[in-house]
């Protein structure tokens with residue numbers, strides 16, 4: 001029987017059955033799963049290895065449902081002369097130049113840096129969408145290696161598009177399929193695959209059909225950007241005489257294990273299609289504000305029972321940035337102070353967990369018997385009462401200022417009392433600086 005360990009002396013937030021806040025809680029981990037979680041007084045005898053949360057918060061790790069590790073080296077690189085005037089200009093002059101400048105070691109170090117930051121922010125699962133057109137083959141393996149080194153749970157895919165020609169599109173299809181094949185054989189691994197598509201506007205009908213054909217018989221779905229800006233529906237109407245969600249539905253891309261990121265510029269029919277196909281949507285408010293592309297109507301999606309989760313789109317590694325933005329953006333834009341607050345916690349804590357379950361098959365995001373042991377300890381001393389009913393208020397206005405002291409992923413400690421285990425951060429950051437300077441030269 002595998003070793004077990006207890007985590008005690010903290011306020012437990014199980015996120016099971018509501019928020020499940022338990023004063024003086026305890027968690028028992030055996031192998032890679034939670035064996036028991038509840039009040040210390042109900043725990044019986046506490047034996048074996050015991051980790052002291054020192055009065056902090058014991059809770060599940062956070063999930064980032066849409067990310068781009070490859071964006072790490074963009075910090076400070078934005079083209080300014082003249083500044084980009086719209087989203088297409090941002091893509092063409094920043095992102096589609098940066099990703100072409102990445103070699104395989106740049107992919108590795110972009111991921112390592114981003115992952116260590118995520119772990120320090122208490123994020124234990126990331127669903128990433130990768131692009132490096134001049135280093136496609138093996139790129140997902142390299143990111144998977146990084147995930148193993150840092151100890152992060154990841155869903156990975158390569159974004160296929162027409163933008164770099166036929167050969168690179170084929171390489172992208174192969175990379176997705178080969179990674180799906182490898183990870184399907186490793187049920188205990190920290191990484192799993194999806195099939196990445198860039199966006200409707202960079203995929204012609206032939207390539208889209210080829211990708212859908214390639215995925216027949218697979219039990220995983222697609223991960224694609226949908227109507228992030230008005231360029232996507234404009235292009236689809238012009239080239240295909242239909243709107244983006246209709247086009248993707250007809251092509252066979254949508255479904256309950258597919259992620260449609262953004263979904264900002266949709267009409268009523270497209271909203272209905274997301275509902276009827278049970279497609280997962282990921283909202284990225286910080287990125288949308290930064291690109292000035294508009295705001296997704298998440299209220300309408302949630303009313304229609306669409307599973308809307310939350311991602312950073314690579315803007316940061318910290319989910320507190322985006323969860324706070326959900327609350328602020330929707331209040332600000334609607335002029336209604338009732339908006340945003342309840343949705344923020346729902347997206348991050350409930351729906352991201354459901355997206356990971358549907359798209360990757362992991363039971364994470366709560367602490368109860370049988371769930372994966374992805375646990376964080378936060379140095380948080382509430383100065384106002386904390387209970388299940390008001391946890392959302394602490395999430396938005398208290399926890400963002402607290403530090404994450406320890407992180408366990410899949411039953412293994414990866415950050416302990418502020419120290420990353422198995423990663424030399426100084427060495428890693430120095431190497432990243434050296435590589436990023438060379439990427440900027442090529443850019």
Ligand SMILES: [Zn+2]
Pocket residue numbers: 066067068129225261313
């Ligand atoms: Zn994105």
